[in-house]
Amino acid sequence: MRGRVHKYARDNIDTDVIIPGPYLKIMDHNELAKHAMEGLDKEFVKKVRKGDFILAGRNFGCGSSREHAPIALSYAGVSAVLALSFARIFYRNAVDGAYLLPIEVGEDAYNGIDDGDELEIDIERNEVRDLSKGRVYAMKPFPPLIKRIIDAGGLFNYTPE
Amino acid sequence: MCGMTITEKILARASNRERVGAGDVVFANVDRVMVHDVSGPGVMMVLRELERKGKKVDKVWDPDRVWIAEDHFVPAVDKIAAENIVTLERMSERFGIKRHFRYGMGQYGICHTLSHEEAMVLPGEVYVGGDSHTNTTGALGCFATGMGHTDIAYVLIHGKIWFRVPETLLFRLEGSIPPYIMAKDIILKIIGDNGTDVANYKAMQFTGGAVAEMPMDERFTLTNMTTEAGAKNGIIEPDEKTIAYVRERTDRPFKVVKGDEDAEYEEVFTYEVDRLEPIxxxxxxxxxxxxxxxxxxxxxxxxxxxxxxxxxxxxxxxxxxxxxxxxxxxxxxxxxxxxxxxxxxxxxxxxxxxxxxxxxxxxxxxxxxxxxxxxxxxxxxxxxxxxxxxxxxxxxxxxxxxxxxxxxxxxxxxxxxxxxxxxxxx
Structure with a gap:
């Protein structure tokens, strides 16, 4: 996976800013995508391109269980969110619905990667490569079940052993 | 080998295991599942997508274990909200779901309030809802947690879902509650002191004299706000008040689960509530x-x-x-x-x-x-x-x-x- 990164250097980016409450009644994924990150950055949907990444701090996606959050990001073009940590429901929604990859990175990647950098993510080698800066960071490997669900293409395609 | 917490015991029973411990990943059988006017239409969208891919979805695993609330955008705020309510009507009709609380037709309200008021969930059960504040119901001594509509759709078909068994943070609330203090002050103090991700992926369990003193309504405030600390579930072991509360509402049988004396808690926090001030x-x-x-x-x-x-x-x-x-x-x-x-x-x-x-x-x-x-x-x-x-x-x-x-x-x-x-x- 390759793409450009949009960096939001803050913790606790919540589901209310990822997709504000009034849009929860909307079920059309492409319509939701028009409002991705609206509570934090109104320009985001104009900037984002297919395959891009988001980089953020701790507890990304905290708050609501709204699956609209990973849906809005995914249909806006985001293929992975890199963060220091994720809120639990956002994480399982992203994986089980196969919308995008929630990738935990360390402080080195969080501090070293800048907004606009071109990244390459390799989830087999657990590496995040900053192509703009020529640096390589380790990502936290997915727990075994999570990796199997990702490889299957979401929870409904996964068969428990 | 140490004992199990109430959360571990409930998940062990639900996954047909002798014991589970924090960090284990289990597929647990679900006792009760809830959708509302945001997550229900989301679930139906997932089911339609499965049908488009050729999977037959003509029934849910057990319609008597599914219930529906109308709460977010009701009375219907606009055409889209009205459509979503119609979708819920079609959902309950298609799958034979009997417990559907409709606005304008008697008892209805916010799902987390109905869950306990109407005894939709009982002590010892595994309960999942398509809403993050599903944690609320854990004050009955059940495992209650929120998830998105894909997971809920999976539960509707398979009757089970994966969980990572959470570590438990134990909060001892000691002392007598002053007349100007409510459970809200206590839980805001806990979140303020420890942060909005202190319990991420973990259980928050409440115990102590102040919890025993609280009416059930106040206990639900504690567990409701565990979501704001990132918790997977909030839980309180049942006592006589819990059992009386449930018995007033249903004669459905349930089994009270309590943690072992030697259960392992990741961390124990103690709060003296008589010293608290309104927060x-x-x-x-x-x-x-x-x-x-x-x-x-x-x-x-x-x-x-x-x-x-x-x-x-x-x-x-x-x-x-x-x-x-x-x-x-x-x-x-x-x-x-x-x-x-x-x-x-x-x-x-x-x-x-x-x-x-x-x-x-x-x-x-x-x-x-x-x-x-x-x-x-x-x-x-x-x-x-x-x-x-x-x-x-x-x-x-x-x-x-x-x-x-x-x-x-x-x-x-x-x-x-x-x-x-x-x-x-x-």
């Missing part, structure tokens, strides 16, 4: 706490008494005690969490107190708590609210400001027009 969470985080008395210079435009956290009967009663015979200086809204609470508040004269204070009384709905309708905030408007979140834009404009507080603080603040400690209005 408010400032914008834009439930962890951004201050004492109400420190915020006396904050002028407010609105006072909001509503939501699953702050519009249970006890919440309305405590607010009414302060508002009795007084006028609100600001726009005051009261939205009882369910029709039955609304009716009880009417019978007991609480609605008269609110109306005489100048309040507008709305129907049971999530309403402005999630910025949906019923009094959303304008740019720069300041609201003191009994709700559970104050993220940017949560209750309306992204530059509006919500201060989270107990119903007593909200009522006292309405009286003075400023953030006010209930002790200071007498």
């Amino acid at each position: 408010v969470a400032k914008p834009y985080s439930p962890a951004n706490i201050a004492y109400a008395r420190e915020l006396g210079n904050i002028e407010i435009d609105r006072a909001y008494i509503g939501s699953c956290t702050g519009a249970k009967y006890t919440d309305l009663l405590e607010a009414a005690r302060i508002l009795k015979g007084r006028r609100s200086k600001v726009r005051l809204e009261v939205l009882p969490a369910s029709q039955s609470i609304y009716m009880r508040a009417m019978r007991d004269g609480l609605l008269s107190i609110f109306l005489e204070a100048g309040a507008v009384i709305g129907p049971p709905t999530c309403g402005a708590c999630c910025g949906a309708h019923m009094g959303v905030l304008a740019k720069d408007e300041v609201c003191v609210s009994t709700t559970n979140r104050n993220f940017p834009g949560r209750m309306g404009h992204v530059e509006s400001k919500t201060y989270l507080a107990s119903p007593k603080v909200v009522a006292a603040s309405a009286v003075t027009g400023r953030v006010t400690d209930p002790r200071d209005v007498g």
Whole structure:
């Protein structure tokens, strides 16, 4: 996976800013995508391109269980969110619905990667490569079940052993 | 080998294992599942997609274990919301789901309030809901957690779902609760001291003399707000009050589960509640706490008494005690969490107190708590609210400001027009 990164250097980016409450009644994924990150950055949907990444701090996606959050990001073009940590429901929604990859990175990647950098993510080698800066960071490997669900293409395609 | 916590015991039973421990991944059988007017249409969309791919979806695993609430955008706020309610009607008809609480047809209200008021979930059960505050119901001594609509759709078909067994943080609430303190003050203090991700992926369990002293309504405030600390579930071991509460509502059998004496807790926190003072969470985080008395210079435009956290009967009663015979200086809204609470508040004269204070009384709905309708905030408007979140834009404009507080603080603040400690209005 390759793409450009949009960096939001803050913790606790919540589901209310990822997709504000009034849009929860909307079920059309492409319509939701028009409002991705609206509570934090109104320009985001104009900037984002297919395959891009988001980089953020701790507890990304905290708050609501709204699956609209990973849906809005995914249909806006985001293929992975890199963060220091994720809120639990956002994480399982992203994986089980196969919308995008929630990738935990360390402080080195969080501090070293800048907004606009071109990244390459390799989830087999657990590496995040900053192509703009020529640096390589380790990502936290997915727990075994999570990796199997990702490889299957979401929870409904996964068969428990 | 050490013993198991209540959360571990429930998940062990549900996954047919002798024992489980924190970090184990299990597929657990689900006892009860809930959808509402946001997650239900999401579930139906997932099922339609499965059918498009050739999978036959003509039934759910057990329609008697599924129930439906209408709460977020009701009464239907617009055409899209109305369509979503129609989708719920089709869902219950198609799958034979009998417990569907419809607005305008008797008992209905916010899902987390109905879950316990209507005994939709019982002690010892595994309960999942398509809403993050599903944690609320754990005050009955069940494992209750929220998830998205894909996971809920999976449960509807398979009757089970994966869980990573959570570590448990044990909160001992000791001492006697002072008359100006409510469970909301206690849980805001806990979140403020420890952060909004202290319990991420973990269970928060409450115990101690102060919990024993609390009526069930107050215990639900504790578990409701565990979501704001990132918790997978909030839980309280059942006692006589729990059992009496459930028995008043159903004769369905249940088995009380308690943790072992030698259960392992990741960390134990102790709070002496008799030393607490009324607390408010400032914008834009439930962890951004201050004492109400420190915020006396904050002028407010609105006072909001509503939501699953702050519009249970006890919440309305405590607010009414302060508002009795007084006028609100600001726009005051009261939205009882369910029709039955609304009716009880009417019978007991609480609605008269609110109306005489100048309040507008709305129907049971999530309403402005999630910025949906019923009094959303304008740019720069300041609201003191009994709700559970104050993220940017949560209750309306992204530059509006919500201060989270107990119903007593909200009522006292309405009286003075400023953030006010209930002790200071007498």
